Amino acid sequence: MHEFYFSNKLFVSTCQAPGTLEPHWSGLLWTAMLISLAIVIALPKPHGIRALIASTILRLIFSVGLQPTLFLLGAFNVCNKIIFLMSFVGNCGTFTRGYRAMVLDVEFLYHLLYLVICAMGLFVHEFFYSLLLFDLVYREETLLNVIKSVTRNGRSIILTAVLALILVYLFSIVGYLFFKDDFILEVDRLPNETAVPETGESLASEFLFSDVCRVESGENCSSPAPREELVPAEETEQDKEHTCETLLMCIVTVLSHGLRSGGGVGDVLRKPSKEEPLFAARVIYDLLFFFMVIIIVLNLIFGVIIDTFADLRSEKQKKEEILKTTCFICGLERDKFDNKTVTFEEHIKEEHNMWHYLCFIVLVKVKDSTEYTGPESYVAEMIKERNLDWFPRMRAMSLVSSDSEGEQNELRNLQEKLESTMKLVTNLSGQLSELKDQMTEQRKQKQRIGLLGHPPHMNVNPQQPA
Incomplete structure (x- = not known):
C-alpha cells in the first residue's frame, strides 16, 4: 500500500504542468529578478546584466514552460542576428564591393551561417542550437589557436598523412599476399530479433519518451505502469571472421585497426606459432608497421601540431607582454616612466588612451569637412593617405615637462x-702659426747660405775641358 501511494505521488508530481512551482522557489526567483534589475539600473555592468538575463530565463521557464521560452529566445536571437548582420554589412560595405568580395569574406559567411543555424533551430528543430556552441571557439583565442595549429601547417600534415596512407596501402598488399589467413577478428553479431518502432515513430522518440504516459494513445495514466520483470539476456556469442578476403578489406582492416591499436596491426591479428614457416616474416611485418607507421609517421603529425601550437602560444604571450609593457600610441616602454611624476598606467589611461584616439578618428570621419578645425583637417588628410605620422611616436608631454x-x-x-x-x-x-713662421725663416736662411756658397758666374760644369 505504501509503495503504491509513493509511486502514485511520484507519478502525479512528474505529470504536473510546467508552470507550477513551489512558493518559496518562485519567491526566490522573483527576488533574484528584482535585485538584478536594481543592480542593472544602479550600476549597469555586464555581471548585473547577465544575472538579470539568467533570472528572467528561469522565471519564463517555470511560468510559460520550456518550449515557449526556447521559442521566444530563438526568435529574439534571430532578430538580433539579422540586425547585427545588416549593421556589419553596412559598416564593411560588403554589398558595394561586389559578389566576389562578398563570397570571399570569411567573417560575413560565418555570420550568415550563424543566422541560418538560428533560423533552423527556430523553425526546424531545437537540436540545431547545439551547433552554436562552436561559436565559443571563434570567440576564445586559446581555442582558436588549437584550430590554427592544424590549419597553419596543413600542407605538411596532409603530406604526412598521404605518406601514412601509402605505407598502409603497401602493408595491406603484403598482408593480402602472405598473411591473409592471419586477418581473423572477433565480431559481435546483432541478435536476430530486433525491436522495430511502429510506423510514424522515430528511434529518438522511442528513446526519449519510452516511459512517458500517452493519453492520446488510450493508455490509463491514473494507475502506475506495471513493472516488467527483468529477464536476464543471453550472453552474446562472439564469432570470428576473415577480414582480408579482398585487397579492399585488407586496406580497411589495416587502416581501421592498425592505426587505432597502440602496437599496430599485430595486436589485432592472429597470434602465430613459432613453428610456422612465416613466423619470422610475421614478426618483421608487425615490427615494421609499428616503427614506421605508429612511431615515426603518426608522431611526425603530432609533432607538427604540437610545435605549431607552441609557436602560437609564444606569439600570443609575446603580444600580451608587449601590450602590457609598451604604450600602443607612442611606443614608449614602461621603464621610461620610472621615477617620473606620471606612472605608465596613468600614461596609457589618460595621456595616450587608445580609445580616445579611436573616438577622434570616428569623429573626423563622421564630421562635416566644412566644420573641421586646423588639427582635424590635418588628421583627416593623414587618414585618407593612411599615414600615421600624426601619432606622437616616442614622445609624451609628461616626459617633456619632467625632463x-x-x-x-x-x-x-x-x-x-x-x-x-x-x-x-x-x-x-x-702654435701652428708660430711653427709655420719658424719653418719659413729656416727655409730663407738655407736659401741665403746656398747663394753665398755658389755664385751664379762660377757655376761651370767640371766635366767640360778648359
Whole structure:
C-alpha cells in the first residue's frame, strides 16, 4: 500500500504542468529578478546584466514552460542576428564591393551561417542550437589557436598523412599476399530479433519518451505502469571472421585497426606459432608497421601540431607582454616612466588612451569637412593617405615637462665642453702659426747660405775641358 501511494505521488508530481512551482522557489526567483534589475539600473555592468538575463530565463521557464521560452529566445536571437548582420554589412560595405568580395569574406559567411543555424533551430528543430556552441571557439583565442595549429601547417600534415596512407596501402598488399589467413577478428553479431518502432515513430522518440504516459494513445495514466520483470539476456556469442578476403578489406582492416591499436596491426591479428614457416616474416611485418607507421609517421603529425601550437602560444604571450609593457600610441616602454611624476598606467589611461584616439578618428570621419578645425583637417588628410605620422611616436608631454631640467643641465655641460674645445683649438692654431713662421725663416736662411756658397758666374760644369 505504501509503495503504491509513493509511486502514485511520484507519478502525479512528474505529470504536473510546467508552470507550477513551489512558493518559496518562485519567491526566490522573483527576488533574484528584482535585485538584478536594481543592480542593472544602479550600476549597469555586464555581471548585473547577465544575472538579470539568467533570472528572467528561469522565471519564463517555470511560468510559460520550456518550449515557449526556447521559442521566444530563438526568435529574439534571430532578430538580433539579422540586425547585427545588416549593421556589419553596412559598416564593411560588403554589398558595394561586389559578389566576389562578398563570397570571399570569411567573417560575413560565418555570420550568415550563424543566422541560418538560428533560423533552423527556430523553425526546424531545437537540436540545431547545439551547433552554436562552436561559436565559443571563434570567440576564445586559446581555442582558436588549437584550430590554427592544424590549419597553419596543413600542407605538411596532409603530406604526412598521404605518406601514412601509402605505407598502409603497401602493408595491406603484403598482408593480402602472405598473411591473409592471419586477418581473423572477433565480431559481435546483432541478435536476430530486433525491436522495430511502429510506423510514424522515430528511434529518438522511442528513446526519449519510452516511459512517458500517452493519453492520446488510450493508455490509463491514473494507475502506475506495471513493472516488467527483468529477464536476464543471453550472453552474446562472439564469432570470428576473415577480414582480408579482398585487397579492399585488407586496406580497411589495416587502416581501421592498425592505426587505432597502440602496437599496430599485430595486436589485432592472429597470434602465430613459432613453428610456422612465416613466423619470422610475421614478426618483421608487425615490427615494421609499428616503427614506421605508429612511431615515426603518426608522431611526425603530432609533432607538427604540437610545435605549431607552441609557436602560437609564444606569439600570443609575446603580444600580451608587449601590450602590457609598451604604450600602443607612442611606443614608449614602461621603464621610461620610472621615477617620473606620471606612472605608465596613468600614461596609457589618460595621456595616450587608445580609445580616445579611436573616438577622434570616428569623429573626423563622421564630421562635416566644412566644420573641421586646423588639427582635424590635418588628421583627416593623414587618414585618407593612411599615414600615421600624426601619432606622437616616442614622445609624451609628461616626459617633456619632467625632463626639461635634465636637458638644461646637459646643454650647459655641452656648452662648457664646447668653450674648452674652442680654447684648445685657438692655442693649437697659434702654435701652428708660430711653427709655420719658424719653418719659413729656416727655409730663407738655407736659401741665403746656398747663394753665398755658389755664385751664379762660377757655376761651370767640371766635366767640360778648359
